[in-house]
Amino acid sequence: DAKTTQPPSMDCAEGRAANLPCNHSTISGNEYVYWYRQIHSQGPQYIIHGLKNNETNEMASLIITEDRKSSTLILPHATLRDTAVYYCIVSLAFNDYKLSFGAGTTVTVRA
């Protein structure tokens, strides 16, 4: 029942922006896009979420296309500590508490 599609892996140079794509072509009007990441041997960590407007916080920016069928997570200045598996999850903010983690994108930041 995967609702999102992400590339399995990507590399990024330290200090450069990392742009992580996610396709969610079947997203419904009241579903949000959430991004979590899992650094090795840690629990998943919330990054950001949005509905239709672009969002930015201290960790990342989230760009959602106008038709909402895809989005991009941007890590503005990737560091080695950003190496992790990144998960794009589509979920209702209310009454849909189950997070469905897919395979995610394994991001490797290289010095």
Added chain:
Amino acid sequence: EAGVTQFPSHSVIEKGQTVTLRCDPISGHDNLYWYRRVMGKEIKFLLHFVKESKQDESGMPNNRFLAERTGGTYSTLKVQPAELEDSGVYFCASSQDFASLLKDTQYFGPGTRLTVL
């Protein structure tokens, strides 16, 4: 503010034995969730508590798994008897409530790695 804590961090038991995992959510969080990742698979939802009540246990694999949250604070997940296929990492998460978009973010603990031999 302390995050979600889980105990133990690792557990190695033999098939047929019993193991109890504990999760302490962030103070004040009414919602508590259990997830697990078995070897080679994706992270899957197990169940959800609202305070001491089980809201949804649809992800529990079978009746060898029993979750409790007495008093609406910490939660335990007991596996009895453990089988080989139960090996994996068990994550606990908590969130404040559904009343505010900003408050339903789930915060995860570091997980308990369970190995059944």
